[in-house]
Amino acid sequence: xxxxxxxxxxxxxxxxxxxxxxxxxxxxxxxxxxxxxxxxxxxxxxxxxxxxxxxxxxxxxxxxxxxxxxxxxxxxxxxxxxxxxxxxxxxxxxxxxxxxxxxxxxxxxxxxxxxxxxxxxxxxxxxxxxxxxxxxxxxxxxxxxxxxxxxxxxxxxxxxxxxxxxxxxxxxxxxxxxxxxxxxxxxxxxxxxxxxxxxxxxxxxxxxxxxxxxxxxxxxxxxxxxxxxxxxxxxxxxxxxxxxxxxxxxxxxxxxxxxxxxxxxxxxxxxxxxxxxxxxxxxxxxxxxxxxxxxxxxxxxxxxxxxxxxxxxxxxxxxxxxxxxxxxxxxxxxxxxxxxxxxxxxxxxxxxxxxxxxxxxxxxxxxxxxxxxxxxxxxxxxxxxxxxxxxxxxxxxxxxxxxxxxxxxxxxxxxxxxxxxxxxxxxxxxxxxxxxxxxxxxxxxxxxxxxxxxxxxxxxxxxxxxxxxxxxxxxxxxxxxxxxxxxxxxxxxxxxxxxxxxxxxxxxxxxxxxxxxxxxxxxxxxxxxxxxxx
Numbered sequence: 343x344x345x346x347x348x349x350x351x352x353x354x355x356x357x358x359x360x361x362x363x364x365x366x367x368x369x370x371x372x373x374x375x376x377x378x379x380x381x382x383x384x385x386x387x388x389x390x391x392x393x394x395x396x397x398x399x400x401x402x403x404x405x406x407x408x409x410x411x412x413x414x415x416x417x418x419x420x421x422x423x424x425x426x427x428x429x430x431x432x433x434x435x436x437x438x439x440x441x442x443x444x445x446x447x448x449x450x451x452x453x454x455x456x457x458x459x460x461x462x463x464x465x466x467x468x469x470x471x472x473x474x475x476x477x478x479x480x481x482x483x484x485x486x487x488x489x490x491x492x493x494x495x496x497x498x499x500x501x502x503x504x505x506x507x508x509x510x511x512x513x514x515x516x517x518x519x520x521x522x523x524x525x526x527x528x529x530x531x532x533x534x535x536x537x538x539x540x541x542x543x544x545x546x547x548x549x550x551x552x553x554x555x556x557x558x559x560x561x562x563x564x565x566x567x568x569x570x571x572x573x574x575x576x577x578x579x580x581x582x583x584x585x586x587x588x589x590x591x592x593x594x595x596x597x598x599x600x601x602x603x604x605x606x607x608x609x610x611x612x613x614x615x616x617x618x619x620x621x622x623x624x625x626x627x628x629x630x631x632x633x634x635x636x637x638x639x640x641x642x643x644x645x646x647x648x649x650x651x652x653x654x655x656x657x658x659x660x661x662x663x664x665x666x667x668x669x670x671x672x673x674x675x676x677x678x679x680x681x682x683x684x685x686x687x688x689x690x691x692x693x694x695x696x697x698x699x700x701x702x703x704x705x706x707x708x709x710x711x712x713x714x715x716x717x718x719x720x721x722x723x724x725x726x727x728x729x730x731x732x733x734x735x736x737x738x739x740x741x742x743x744x745x746x747x748x749x750x751x752x753x754x755x756x757x758x759x760x761x762x763x764x765x766x767x768x769x770x771x772x773x774x775x776x777x778x779x780x781x782x783x784x785x786x787x788x789x790x791x792x793x794x795x796x797x798x799x800x801x802x803x804x805x806x807x808x809x810x811x812x813x814x815x816x817x818x819x820x821x822x823x824x825x826x827x828x829x830x831x832x833x834x835x836x837x838x839x840x841x842x843x844x845x846x847x848x849x850x851x852x853x854x855x856x857x858x859x860x861x862x863x864x865x866x867x868x869x870x871x872x873x874x875x876x
Contacts, residue, residue: 371408373397373479377416385460388468389414392475392515399476399511400483404582412482414456414475423459431457444555446474449481451490456482469517469690473508480507487589495589496598496610497551498543501562502569503585517690522671522711527566529668529710532625533740534560535843540568540617544610567624571617572606629655630669638676639716646722647672647714650729653765657730658737662836666733667740671711681715688713702812704728709739723771730765734758742842750848750860752797752815756823757835759816764832778824781817786875788814794822794864798849822867830856 373393377386393414400406415430417423420442427438431450441448446462449455456478464470481504485492492500509523518526531537537560543551546561554561573581584605591601603609608616631651635644651672658664673688675681678700685706686696699706705714705728712732719725735758738747747754763777785791792810797803797819806815826834834855841851852860 370411371397372411373408373414374411375414375416378418378422381416381418381460385416385418385465385471388471389416389458389475392472392511393479395515396476396479396511399514403510403514404586406483406487406586408483408486410454410482410486412454412456412479414458414478416458416460418460420459420461423457423461426457430455440552444552446471447478449478449485451482451485451492454482467690469512472515472517473505473512473523475508476511477504477508480504484589487586487593489593491593491596492589494596494598494601495592496544496602497546497548498561498565498568499588499598499602501551502565505562505566506569506573506585518688524567524570525669525671526710527563527570528624530563531560531567532629532667533709534558534563538564540564540614540621544614567621568617571620572613575616576606629666632669632671633674634671635674636676636680638680639674643716643725644674646725647674647729650726650765650769651733653726653768654730654733654761657761657765657768658733661832664737664836666737668710668736670732670736672729672732673711673713674716675713677717678715681713681717684713702807705732707732707735709736723766723769726766726769726771727762730762731758734761738839741836741839742848743846746842746846746851747839747848748800750798750852751800751803752794752819753823753826753838753848753852753860755803755816756819756821759820760823760827761832761835763820774824778821781821781824782874784813784817785821785871791818791871791875793868794818795861798860818871821871822863825867825870826856826863 373396375386375389375393377389397408400408415426417426424438424442427433427441427448428435430453431438431448432453433441433448442459445459446464447456447458450457456475458475458478459465462474464474481492481500484495484500484504488495506520509518509520512518512523513520535558538554543554543561543564546554551561573585576584588601588605591604592598595601595604599610602613606613631648633644633648635641651670655666658666673684675684682693682696682700685691685700686693688711689696689706689708691699700715703715704718705712707713714728714732716725719728738754738757760774763772763774766777767773788810790810792806792815796806797815803815823835838848838851838855841854842848845851845854849860852858852863856863858866
């Protein structure tokens with residue numbers, strides 16, 4: 343999360359208490375990094391690097407000099423983070439425990455400190471940790487500009503501008519572009535079951551904000567889009583200046599609403615009306631599929647991928663009266679090496695991690711970006727199949743949470759393959775029956791065929807790829823899913839996804855939709871498959 347505090351750079355070990363802090367009488371804008379002895383060295387180095395780059399950005403782009411000394415306290419575990427929130431940030435114990443569950447960092451204006459939660463998911467990749475650190479540091483800048491009257495500022499604007507600056511610093515550090523961050527934010531709200539409205543967070547306080555966080559109502563994402571829209575209405579040369587001026591005016595006027603009007607040239611009510619119009623228009627636009635091809639990829643291949651995505655969406659529309667909500671970027675690469683390099687670049691992974699992911703895959707992606715290895719797809723039907731699989735995977739995630747679906751991986755993965763095969767049939771190339779025959783033929787060549795019960799969880803699926811092979815477990819899952827569709831129709835897959843969202847558990851949803859437990863189905867299917875394999 344993000345809040346109200348401080349910055350700096352140096353390293354030391356801290357035990358239960360770092361220091362007895364009191365802001366120094368004389369300061370020169372130093373950022374000191376203080377890490378617990380067990381902190382990963384890379385996290386320390388990355389934090390120092392980000393702090394240095396943040397000061398450079400502040401000076402060169404925002405024309406602001408940091409005048410307060412700031413200490414960044416790195417906590418490698420949630421337990422140590424909770425302790426620091428109590429002892430150094432001076433949060434009551436219950437509040438410290440609460441915030442430790444939700445936040446990657448907290449800033450304290452009074453003591454010029456930032457505490458970082460090294461165990462938070464957001465701190466596990468360089469891109470996200472960079473934006474999180476810059477976010478907290480910008481809270482210190484807000485406090486400096488407002489002469490420590492930050493509590494008078496609009497809370498959503500404090501958090502939204504901190505996220506905006508965090509995304510900007512991440513981009514300038516060589517990570518994901520700010521436009522891509524904005525797209526990810528739009529996609530997050532498009533696929534969220536519910537979220538707080540702009541009017542709900544316009545005059546919100548910390549307690550109400552925290553409640554929305556605990557209810558998964560995405561207040562950060564909404565505030566981020568509010569700031570993105572606000573900045574887009576300013577001239578390019580004034581966007582940073584307007585943000586900085588707002589916090590200076592908070593000091594002068596002692597009123598967040600009045601400061602907003604003077605800094606941005608319209609009242610908060612006028613802004614709300616304009617933003618809501620833009621937001622509704624943005625949310626109602628059909629998802630866009632952007633195909634990004636390297637020079638080595640021909641326009642014809644890119645067109646094939648684009649048409650394949652359109653075919654998959656046609657299936658969603660015709661069979662399920664639905665469509666993909668989240669816009670997508672599909673990056674086409676010409677070789678395995680280019681594929682590996684693109685994975686590393688797009689998802690900010692080390693060369694080793696990217697190689698591991700590319701080794702046995704044709705595509706890799708997150709919610710809005712997918713990298714595709716076109717060197718592994720030599721025919722049109724392979725291109726259609728791979729692209730349709732990607733579209734179905736994205737569709738699944740917009741209907742049901744990944745955590746809920748991960749209790750029945752064979753059906754999640756099998757559904758994607760069967761819908762992809764049907765999409766190839768829609769293109770008039772091969773039929774689903776052709777694919778079923780091919781999957782069955784492949785299983786006949788294997789020595790041991792696993793049971794579906796071995797393919798439930800993500801970990802079980804991963805273990806099975808080693809014990810058997812990815813093709814064996816994929817073919818088995820596709821055949822099992824095809825047998826369900828043959829009996830209950832394609833609509834049953836959509837019903838299962840909807841039920842998974844409702845129950846929060848894929849197995850319970852399976853029982854509700856198909857009238858049989860997943861375990862019993864696995865047993866019955868095993869018998870049926872054994873007869874077919876003879």
